[in-house]
Amino acid sequence: MADRINSVNSLLKKEISNLIHRQVKDPRINDFVSIVEVKTSRNLQNATIYISVIGDEKIKKNALKGLTSASGFIQNQLRKNLDLKYVPSIQFRLDYSLDDAEKILTLLDSIDLPKNESFDAV
Numbered sequence: 093m094a095d096r097i098n099s100v101n102s103l104l105k106k107e108i109s110n111l112i113h114r115q116v117k118d119p120r121i122n123d124f125v126s127i128v129e130v131k132t133s134r135n136l137q138n139a140t141i142y143i144s145v146i147g148d149e150k151i152k153k154n155a156l157k158g159l160t161s162a163s164g165f166i167q168n169q170l171r172k173n174l175d176l177k178y179v180p181s182i183q184f185r186l187d188y189s190l191d192d193a194e195k196i197l198t199l200l201d202s203i204d205l206p207k208n209e210s211f212d213a214v
Contacts, residue, residue: 093134100176101130104139107173108182111166112159120158122151128187132180139180142187152186159184 109127124146132139143159145152159166163182170179 097132097134097136100132100136100180101139103174103176104132104141104170104180104182105130107170108141108166111169115169116158116162116165118158118162120154121162122147122155125155125159128189136178136180139182141182141184143184144187144190156184156186 105127108130112121112125112127113123122145126144127141128144129142130139131142141159143155145155147155163184167179167182170176170182
């Protein structure tokens, strides 16, 4: 069953990404929206789509609102385009993992460690 869910996740990720960038015409959704991950429930009835958006918090929230507004259209297109018995109900969520990684890197860069110019063999 895990293979089936992974397959559906991959298929949904690819198809929804294509739909967002080619057919969804909402000005709140810019070219800097990408799908990070898709998690489909075990019964294949629900799928959570995690998105990453480049921009400030206002741009991210607007993109999420645009995608939520377009979710009915996206789901109908999935029904037409995919050969699945059931197309899961989709829900979009913002993914902050890239922002968190950037904050961690900034913190690591700010640590003032003494620089060793040579290493002695032990």
